[in-house]
Amino acid sequence: MYTVGELSKKTGISIRTLHYYEKMNLLKPKRSPDNQYRLYGPGDVMRLQQIVLLKRMRFRLREIKEMFDQHFERQTGDDYDIWVRVIERQIAELQKEKEEIQKVEHLLQSSLYAMRATKEVRIEEMLGFIREIERQPDRKRQIRRLFFTEEEMEKLPSHEPADPLAMEWADILNELRAQLNDSPASGRSQRLAARIAAYAEQLFKDDEALALKYWDYIKPEPGEAAKIYGMDREVMIYIEQILEQYYTGKSTS
Structure with a gap:
């Protein structure tokens, strides 16, 4: 005792x-x-x-x-069934809690991504992220299946804000926004074009066909909202112009 x-x-x-x-x-x-x-x-x-x-x-x-x-x-001398039940119940509760934590993490990462891309705090965008999180989780994947094969989908960018590559693109977006009115042939535009070209090679592993297919998929029609955060039609047209200038210069040098 x-x-x-x-x-x-x-x-x-x-x-x-x-x-x-x-x-x-x-x-x-x-x-x-x-x-x-x-x-x-x-x-x-x-x-x-x-x-x-x-x-x-x-x-x-x-x-x-x-x-x-x-x-x-x-x-009773045999607590097996009791322990199995209570442990299974706790696992279910923890799984639910984990899903909620992942939602909050996604919201925080999305907010950080938006702030790095704009260097601003936009509450309305954060509310939009919340609405997006509350939608069915596999909705985006279901839409992608209409355009890409399963093999292609495995190679597509995730656009998850926690991905270091996504955060790198947020920084590129901030530069893009700052120089939309620059001439595509300017030194600043061409330095950015080189950075985007290197980023695309890293993202798509030199699969040019998939990169072009994905570009067509995310490019909004005139008057249509951006399908990917920050990638509205004006931004994408500017990217096309500076990249065309960049690759033309490389082919003639």
Whole structure:
């Protein structure tokens, strides 16, 4: 048998916490007939191990108490079914929580991408990202299937904001916006064209046919909104002009 101080030293759990578990009826130590000190036996130690394990599994104390009251108190000698059920339930809850965390992460990354591309904070765009996140997750993939084969889809850019390549494009977009009125033949435009050409080679692994097919897919029609953030018709026409100038210069040099 252990006193509360001895059990605290043995387990590393504070005396205050052990008292709280007793108050919640999670632990039920006996009392010494001599001095009424709390005494913890092997069963209490086993119960404490279960509490610690369930807490590590992210169960709340209220839920642990419910489990003990409804299941473990039956003393059936076989807790297999009980543990399987509670663990499966916790896995399902964690999966749901994980999905929510991923949504928040995507929102933050999308917001960061937009701010790097514009060097501004645009609340309306952030609200748009929220609306996009709440849509069916595979909607974009379903639309892409109408234009690309499965093999091609595996090679397409993800446009996930967390992708370092996506963030690099956000910086390129910011430059594009700053010099839309420059002549395609200007030194600044041609330096940017070289950067875009190198980026495209990295993105599509020199698959020129797929790159052109993807360009046609994302290019909006006159009056149509951008299909990819920042890639409206004006921007894409400017990119085409500076790249045409860039590749013409390379072929004649």
